[in-house]
Amino acid sequence: MTDTPSRGPGSSRRPKKTDMMSEEERNAYHAQKMAKKKAAREKILATKTEERGLLIVHTGKGKGKSTAAFGMVFRAIGHGFKVGIVQFVKGKWGTGERDVLERFSDQVTIKAMGEGFTWDTQDRARDIAAARAAWQEARRMIADESYRMVLLDELNICLRYDYLDLDEVVQTLKTKPRDTHVIVTGRNAREELIEIADLVTEMTQVKHPFRAGVKAQPGIEF
């Protein structure tokens, strides 16, 4: 960000019209502005009446794609939902994640079908076989309506490398049971998937500790 003379030293904030107001004026201005915001919000919410399972995609190069999905799994656990997880890349989830999920084994089923990152195996035929086995598992979970949430972690990487048939995956997700939430993670989400999704978030990396020589560590990376 470039500095402009109108900004005070040590502050990145643009001058606002409230800067010149007294505390009293500022409070009144704030109350008025927030009342407007509240009314606008309520008007929007009133039009949202449908409740159904969503197809959610977390993509982008930044961190937080799987972690946010992991957070949603715990929210679902809190609601008493049954959750299915298929990990398309084995070994990506760390001991922290596995240990805490195992405490909810009555609600959560995890299938780790992959064979490690594809740059570890360097064996395309084996990767394809593993991806297809994982996909069969995913299809079974999606078809089973007792699962209210199914997380397909790193499915995007399998679609990117053409390990799975894109049309078949799209067709399965499009025809999922009405109340089931399906979350797909991984960078480079295919356009066809984004098109049929209800909620798509892109995680963008602004700053990463690797640049400063800090290594991956428990609680953060795994």
Added chain:
Amino acid sequence: MTDTPSRGPGSSRRPKKTDMMSEEERNAYHAQKMAKKKAAREKILATKTEERGLLIVHTGKGKGKSTAAFGMVFRAIGHGFKVGIVQFVKGKWGTGERDVLERFSDQVTIKAMGEGFTWDTQDRARDIAAARAAWQEARRMIADESYRMVLLDELNICLRYDYLDLDEVVQTLKTKPRDTHVIVTGRNAREELIEIADLVTEMTQVKHPFRAGVKAQPGIEF
């Protein structure tokens, strides 16, 4: 995305040089490419030797900022860490989150100090008092080295509305105990915070179900 004639119908993927290869050639090409990728990755990892607590910021207008932080909290729980959470906006976390966190009350301390979204209260003086009380709680948690992770949920909104002194917040975060991870969430993160952070992710909204008339629902929004 505009369509180009070189793309087949129903496919968003650009043609790759592997498209013309036989399965065998493609497998060999893949193995070679992945071996290179692995070597590059290992070279980078070898330079990353430092282990320390990070200052992490989740910002942007998209979803997943708090949810990814919530996921990190569960990862930390899995590692047996003690975690402190200060919610600067009360009522934002739903029953799903609270219910599942309460099952780990031996490891997790939650302080919900805010008074609802600022557009609900419309009372700036009360918001400021609540924000300052929450910040005192946050300072205590950060100073207590038994906490390995401290989540300051929606702190950014308080900084944006000048409810807290930015310099004081920056100073406290800059001088946090070495091993403590601090996570700050909320849109519109201030530049000064991004500057001192180790890891900054921006969540960008690509597609949101509100647009399609779908309302907030358990497991997804709360």
